[in-house]
């Protein structure tokens with residue numbers, strides 16, 4: 001049996017999703033072309049928007065980062081400027097992408113346990129009128145903090161700017177209101193909350209915004225505009241599509257709809273999260289974020305100060321028992337992370353907590369708290 005992945009992705013997927021991949025299909029096969037069209041349609045439904053309302057779904061080969069790079073390097077014109085709101089490693093990654101492409105960028109940085117302040121965004125957009133686009137991460141997977149898209153989006157709309165959202169680790173399991181938040185581009189990928197396998201990212205975007213992006217992409221392969229035009233023309237990709245990954249993703253979307261869409265999936269993940277924090281607290285672990293900031297996607301726990309706690313051994317012993325957790329990514333604090341997403345249920349979380357208790361015993365850890 002495969003190990004259970006309590007990580008931010010790739011995740012544990014269903015057998016039926018894996019089975020959907022076990023075929024050969026040409027990229028110009030009519031069946032595949034139908035699956036691509038249907039997948040794009042289902043993504044819009046999942047987002048709660050439609051073509052009639054002026055929204056489009058574009059699939060881009062590569063992992064999630066490729067999708068973000070595709071958006072940043074395509075949609076910001078050469079005389080445009082980006083405001084990046086950063087409170088974690090994935091925000092920093094967007095800054096790196098913008099720098100590589102020579103995109104003029106203003107950054108608004110917060111600590112990893114701080115929510116962005118809409119009034120700060122308002123002040124910058126009032127002062128720096130050259131800014132054309134604002135980007136933020138929805139669920140900062142670095143910590144699991146959930147940024148408030150509606151509050152930030154309201155300010156972005158007030159100033160008439162375009163809003164770019166990295167919803168990689170939230171889309172499909174956390175409700176997003178495209179119109180209220182005024183989102184022009186939202187990026188997510190095949191292997192997170194939709195529970196497909198890794199291989200592509202996708203962008204849900206406003207057609208009106210996209211129409212302005214012809215001939216300004218800074219790369220050939222990640223040109224979001226040309227990709228969109230190609231898909232619109234004949235549902236075909238400009239370059240080899242990840243056929244099997246799309247077949248699996250299509251199946252994953254069907255299963256997500258069967259589970260009750262975003263609402264159904266959010267319930268399962270929320271229950272996983274509740275079960276996890278209750279179990280970990282019983283063992284004495286403390287969370288990095290306060291509960292109001294913490295989303296239900298992934299949870300950061302502080303490493304116990306007890307000298308008997310060695311993270312490498314802890315990790316390996318859990319791994320031997322069939323549970324994969326995730327190291328920390330914080331700049332200032334020693335922590336580790338446990339994901340609540342993927343084809344995992346409350347029983348799996350109970351099993352994980354039980355295994356953690358056993359491993360702590362083996363290590364001789366007396367206390368998991370931050371006080372000695």
Ligand SMILES: *Cc1c(COP(=O)(O)O)cnc(C)c1O
Pocket residue numbers: 008009063064065066090137139140141166167168169189
């Ligand atoms: C997973 C993730 C990404 C993209 O990561 P890839 O490894 O390129 O798929 C980007 N942003 C966030 C918030 C993520 O969680």
